[in-house]
Every structure is written in structure tokens, then in C-alpha cells.
Amino acid sequence: MHLLVLGANGLLGSNAVQAGLEKGWTVSGTYHSTAPDFDIPLFELDIIDSSTTSEIIEAVDPDWVVNCAAMTDVDGCEEHPDRAHDVNAQAPGEIAAYCNQAECEFLHVSTDYVFDGKSTASYSENDSVNPVQVYGQSKLDGERAVQEVMPEALVTRLSFVYGVHRGTDELAGFPKWVRDQLVADNEVPLFTDQHITPSRAGHTASTLLELIEAGASGTYNVACRSCVSPYEFGAAICDRMGAAKSLLEDGSQSDIERPATRPAHTCLDVTKTEDKLGRRQPTLTADLEAISGWFDSEPKPNDR
């Protein structure tokens, strides 16, 4: 199996590279601004540059292209909607078309922000989409562009991605911020009026590859089983660190002004993925346990 990971220096992309290598697969990658520290063939690529994208796919000749590259800055997308459209919507459709030409399979990564978050029930893959900000709309347009040219493509929706970046071996995302605030003895304001099913990048990347091996096609939610608020996520990190929760402060999304609206409740129902793989997705507690070394004062690498 030969994977071409687009966005190999991103949090998820670096874990996809690592997961592929751990399976003994051949892995090549592309990066945008900074090359990751992996001993694999790497190509510089802006995915809106369609001719370079097609040249790389043709030269690498992979079995699967895994697109982890995206404009993920939700407020940046609101301020630069054209760029968001080009990167998150147009480019994925073009990549799917090049995969058709090159006769390779395509896994595209999308988001829980395709939903408006007005339902308090967890969203399944078939629920109605209705993004409430440019980022979510651009990612939904990307899903549709991919599926229009390659109906059998594998599209995975993730939620609140965090974990260990496998190029730098450092904790990244929300838990890093919470950990660093707690270590500095700072108060940590955390929303109680948002709910998500955090996707740990390491387990998520492994799950994507399992879905590939299982022959999955169509849309799959890939997240943990625990539907939590950022406050509850922070409390779980306190438990992991053995830190007092007295530094955690109740917060509301309305406390801060941001260019983009965030949906209130985008927990993902992972039953379809669990049924396809014949196993359960992890709980948040299990995911934090798997990277417990990064919450110690002297980090020590742990299991994925």
C-alpha cells in the first residue's frame, strides 16, 4: 500500500504519515509552508496549484491520496472567504478528479462544522447539513465537489482535533493550551455552552487507515464517544494532570467576539464507523490516557 498524505505537516497529516509507516506501508507526503521531519519523499505543494497537484499524484502513483490539507483557521476563513473556497472546496474536487485519472483512491477529511449545531442529539452521517460560517460552508462544498466527481470517495468528518504532532513530538491544540495555563497557575476560562466529540489525531489517523483497509466508501464520522463541553474537556485534563479544578472558570461563547459563529452542539455519532470496524471508538478519558506522557512535568513518549 502506498499513501500520499497531503498536508503532512499538519496535526492530523503528521499522524497519518506515522500511522502509515507503523503499518509498514509506503508513505509519501506534501507540505505547504514547512517541511515535517519525516524520512519519506516530501513535496512542497499549495493544493490550489492544480497542475503541481496533478504532477505530484502522477509521479508518486499512490494507491490512496489522503487529504489532510485545509484552511483550518475558522476566523481566517470568515475574513478570507475566497481563499477558503479555493483551498477547502475547489482544490479537493480537483484532487478527486486527478485521483480518477490516476486510478487511485481518495480519502478526504471534513468537519462537524457542516452542521448548524442546533440539535442536541449527536449528528449521524445522514443528518441535514447547514453550516453557519464560511469555514463550514467551504468544507461542505469540498465534500460535495469530491463526491460529484468520485461518488465512491471516502469522506471523514472529524470534531475538535487535538493530539501529539508526530513531526515535532509536541502536544498540540486545546489540551496543550489548557495544560500550559494550568502549569502557569493561570485561570482557564472554558465554554460550558458548546459540545463536541474531540478527535485525538493519533487514534483518528489510525481509524482512517482502518477504514481504508475495511474498504469503506462514503461519509463516516470519526471522533471519540464522549460528547463534552470544553469545560468538561478541561476538567478531564485536570484529572489527568492531578491538578485542582479551582483554576477552571465557567465561560460562554458569547463572552468573546470572534469573526465566525461557532455551532453550539456538534457531537458526532460514531456508530457507523464502529459498526464498519467491529469495535468501539475510544472515550475521551481513554484518549487522554494514551497521551498521558504529555501531561507530566517531564514528558515521556507514550503509546499512540
Ligand SMILES: NC(=O)c1ccc[n+]([C@@H]2O[C@H](COP(=O)([O-])OP(=O)(O)OC[C@H]3O[C@@H](n4cnc5c(N)ncnc54)[C@H](OP(=O)(O)O)[C@@H]3O)[C@@H](O)[C@H]2O)c1
Ligand atoms: N482542527 C480541528 O479542530 C478540526 C476539526 C474538524 C475537522 N478538521 C479537519 O481536519 C483536517 C486536518 O486538520 P488539522 O487539525 O490537522 O489542521 P492543521 O494542523 O491546521 O493542518 C492543516 C494543514 O494544511 C496545510 N495547508 C493549509 N493550506 C494549504 C494549502 N493551500 N495547500 C496545502 N496545504 C495547506 C497547513 O499547512 P501550513 O500550516 O503550512 O499552511 C497544515 O499543515 C482538515 O481537513 C480540517 O478541516 C479539523
